[in-house]
Amino acid sequence: MAEIDKIAAELRPRSGKSSARAARRAGQIPGVLYGGEGPPLAIALNRRELDRELAKGRFSTRLLDLEVDGKVERVLPREVQFHVVTDQPLHADFMRLTAGASVTVMVPVHFVNEVDSPGIKLGGVLNVVRHRVEFRCRADQIPEFITVDLAGRAIGDSIHISAVKLPEGVTPTITDRDFTIATIAAPTLKLEIETPAAAAVTPEAAAAATPAPAAPGKG
Structure with a gap:
């Protein structure tokens, strides 16, 4: 089995949008730890640590050891929300895993x-x-x-x-x-339809196609 990376987090005092905004202002990424036999926990992650794990790839299919205030739990990242303009992480969810869990x-x-x-x-x-x-x-x-x-x-x-x-x-x-x-x-074939070049029109044909000027009216 591949080596399991560790990422640290701390408990947030409360859940909700105001708590999440406060975490971001402090340079952290808010998240939630849920599932398994424990209660849902509002957490805050170090931005650099989360960026490091995201940069490794396969973030949502790699097991991690999440340390929350000194307690380590085996988790699977489930969802990361990103800013639509900066593409920076805004929120991350983690699911606890029990032995033999599918x-x-x-x-x-x-x-x-x-x-x-x-x-x-x-x-x-x-x-x-x-x-x-x-x-x-x-x-x-x-x-x-x-x-x-x-x-x-x-x-x-x-x-x-x-x-x-x-x-x-x-x-x-x-x-x-x-x-x-x-x-x-099958490959897509482009059919090019050849059209007569303008230069191929003879002066006689061009003259014949040009309407004659109208005769001046009689006053």
């Missing part, structure tokens, strides 16, 4: 062996239907990503979830259909 997570899809796809070699286009797929698995078995092998795929092929080799214990939450992950589409 979770629902969105896992990225990686595609490999594009050079071994006859369809792509012929100019076909990889049309990704799902960049991420929702799975159910144990919290300590969350895959970093799932791999879709494009070797042998031809133009017109559809790649369904049944064709993807999943780690043991990892199952898609959609179970009523064999949903599509990607397709190999």
